[in-house]
Amino acid sequence: xxxxxxxxxxxxxxxxxxxxxxxxxxxxxxxxxxxxxxxxxxxxxxxxxxxxxxxxxxxxxxxxxxxxxxxxxxxxxxxxxxxxxxxxxxxxxxxxxxxxxxxxxxxxxxxxxxxxxxxxxxxxxxxxxxxxxxxxxxxxxxxxxxxxxxxxxxxxxxxxxxxxxxxxxxxxxxxxxxxxxxxxxxxxxxxxxxxxxxxxxxxxxxxxxxxxxxxxxxxxxxxxxxxxxxxxxxxxxxx
Numbered sequence: 001x002x003x004x005x006x007x008x009x010x011x012x013x014x015x016x017x018x019x020x021x022x023x024x025x026x027x028x029x030x031x032x033x034x035x036x037x038x039x040x041x042x043x044x045x046x047x048x049x050x051x052x053x054x055x056x057x058x059x060x061x062x063x064x065x066x067x068x069x070x071x072x073x074x075x076x077x078x079x080x081x082x083x084x085x086x087x088x089x090x091x092x093x094x095x096x097x098x099x100x101x102x103x104x105x106x107x108x109x110x111x112x113x114x115x116x117x118x119x120x121x122x123x124x125x126x127x128x129x130x131x132x133x134x135x136x137x138x139x140x141x142x143x144x145x146x147x148x149x150x151x152x153x154x155x156x157x158x159x160x161x162x163x164x165x166x167x168x169x170x171x172x173x174x175x176x177x178x179x180x181x182x183x184x185x186x187x188x189x190x191x192x193x194x195x196x197x198x199x200x201x202x203x204x205x206x207x208x209x210x211x212x213x214x215x216x217x218x219x220x221x222x223x224x225x226x227x228x229x230x231x232x233x234x235x236x237x238x239x
Contacts, residue, residue: 002136004072005082008064012087015056016094019049027101039102043164044222046098050171051214051223053091054178058210060087061182062203065189084182085140089147096151099158111157119150169219177213181206 023045030038064083068076103111123146130138158164185206188194194202214220214227 001076001079002082002139004068004076004079005136005140006086008060008067008080008083009086009090012053012057012060012090013093016053016090019052020094020097023049023098024101024104027098028105031102031105039162039164042098042101043166046095046164047167047170047222048226049094049098050091051174051220053094054174055207055210057087057091058178058181058207062185062206066200082136082140084186085144089143092147092151096154099154102158102162102164103154106161108157108161111154115150115153118153119146122146122149167219167222170222173213173217173219177210181210 023042027038027042027045030041032038061084064087065077065080068080072079100112103109123142126142126145127139130142185203188199188202214223
């Protein structure tokens with residue numbers, strides 16, 4: 001069950017990897033050229049990445065149940081319940097990759113190494129203590145808290161050495177909205193408040209609710225501008 005949940009969550013890793021793979025070299029090059037402009041470019045990427053990866057996280061979390069119903073035997077359908085926890089690991093792994101770029105630029109590899117060691121120890125200890133009592137849920141949450149700690153460690157040290165001008169309002173609003181939507185979806189699913197098609201419609205409505213603030217809230221305007229530029233470039237290629 002845990003393995004199937006992890007495989008579904010791995011879809012988000014592919015999205016994460018596609019978005020962040022080239023950012024490291026580009027970020028290092030930008031920091032080497034014009035340092036302050038490089039930091040601004042990395043910060044803008046962080047805002048865009050966070051919003052987009054959370055959008056894909058919502059899509060995967062909302063529709064993992066339907067994916068498993070189509071692709072697996074009935075015995076494994078309940079594996080979708082772990083996806084929301086495991087998929088979030090790949091949201092965080094994309095975020096901390098951005099800060100490792102800054103740390104690597106300054107040669108602070110000991111921070112990255114120490115974070116990995118601490119994360120592994122926390123995960124191992126939590127697994128040994130809680131898996132006998134809570135099974136797969138303990139494994140999922142142990143991974144969650146170890147990755148959260150790893151991410152927090154890298155962000156704190158990166159900001160200490162060379163702080164990025166982070167758009168905290170955009171990132172926090174995106175994160176809070178995504179978490180509220182996920183929790184609401186879990187609540188509705190647990191109590192079976194809607195029919196199958198009603199549930200599908202609700203999930204699409206939730207995705208719309210996540211997108212809507214970029215057109216309404218000033219702190220989210222950065223996403224709207226980026227989407228507009230991307231759309232214009234896409235249209236121009238076909239003219």
